[in-house]
Amino acid sequence: MAKRGMLIVLSGPSGVGKGTVRKALFDTGATDFSYSISMTTRKPREGEVNGVDYYFVSKEEFEENIRTGQMLEYAKYVDNYYGTPLKYVNETLDQGKDVFLEIEVNGAMQVRANCPDAVFVFLTPPDLMELKHRLIGRGTDAMDVINKRIKKAVGEIQMMRNYDYAVVNDEVAKAVDRIQMIIRSERLRVTRVMPDYEQMIGDE
Numbered sequence: 001m002a003k004r005g006m007l008i009v010l011s012g013p014s015g016v017g018k019g020t021v022r023k024a025l026f027d028t029g030a031t032d033f034s035y036s037i038s039m040t041t042r043k044p045r046e047g048e049v050n051g052v053d054y055y056f057v058s059k060e061e062f063e064e065n066i067r068t069g070q071m072l073e074y075a076k077y078v079d080n081y082y083g084t085p086l087k088y089v090n091e092t093l094d095q096g097k098d099v100f101l102e103i104e105v106n107g108a109m110q111v112r113a114n115c116p117d118a119v120f121v122f123l124t125p126p127d128l129m130e131l132k133h134r135l136i137g138r139g140t141d142a143m144d145v146i147n148k149r150i151k152k153a154v155g156e157i158q159m160m161r162n163y164d165y166a167v168v169n170d171e172v173a174k175a176v177d178r179i180q181m182i183i184r185s186e187r188l189r190v191t192r193v194m195p196d197y198e199q200m201i202g203d204e
């Protein structure tokens with residue numbers, strides 16, 4: 001049986017640059033893990049594509065997925081549901097492939113409770129003013145939504161201590177390097193590369 005893949009969870013406040021860093025990480029081509037596409041009830045932003053950026057669903061459909069146990073984790077974030085479909089994550093990990101989640105902190109803590117072997121990385125901004133500049137600069141959210149996200153960020157940053165690693169996103173390329181280093185070293189951890197002794201000994 002293939003060794004189960006590793007689950008890598010990247011979270012941090014909205015606007016810190018999770019999506020930017022994740023895309024840059026995958027663009028290096030030096031990755032051999034899969035990105036789990038989240039489900040949300042949020043309306044698509046301009047340019048966002050269903051099945052690429054998110055699975056965009058209705059509130060009823062999302063709640064049905066919760067009710068029938070199809071979510072690995074989910075959270076309500078600024079008036080919308082966001083969550084990780086369980087099936088894709090399980091099937092991919094079972095194939096021995098690592099899976100990358102990009103999610104907010106409450107969802108990450110649910111994953112922590114259910115998947116203690118996962119690796120948790122918190123992406124943090126250099127400071128709150130810079131976070132606000134990034135959210136404004138992105139130009140995707142109205143000012144009242146940005147203010148709600150910043151307010152949430154204050155509490156979210158305090159959750160950093162519950163993560164295995166904290167990475168400052170001062171420069172995208174540096175943040176990518178730091179995350180790659182974390183993934184490389186986690187893959188080499190002795191508990192993850194233990195030889196299959198049963199197979200070495202063979203059937204007796």
Ligand SMILES: Nc1ncnc2c1ncn2[C@@H]1O[C@H](COP(=O)(O)OP(=O)(O)OP(=O)(O)O)[C@@H](O)[C@H]1O
Nearest residue numbers: 014015016017018019020134137138169170171172
């Ligand atoms: N290191 C950086 N320096 C300056 N700007 C950055 C940096 N990283 C990301 N940005 C910019 O910050 C904005 C927010 O980035 P992004 O959308 O990736 O954040 P996010 O954490 O994925 O947000 P959300 O959680 O809301 O999806 C974007 O305009 C992006 O170009």
Ligand SMILES: Nc1nc2c(ncn2[C@@H]2O[C@H](COP(=O)(O)O)[C@@H](O)[C@H]2O)c(=O)[nH]1
Nearest residue numbers: 014038074075077082083084102103104107
């Ligand atoms: N708990 C989860 N949070 C998620 C998931 N997918 C995205 N997110 C987080 O939601 C906020 C808002 O996202 P936005 O696209 O509206 O800016 C942000 O922090 C995302 O990381 C998920 O599957 N589960």
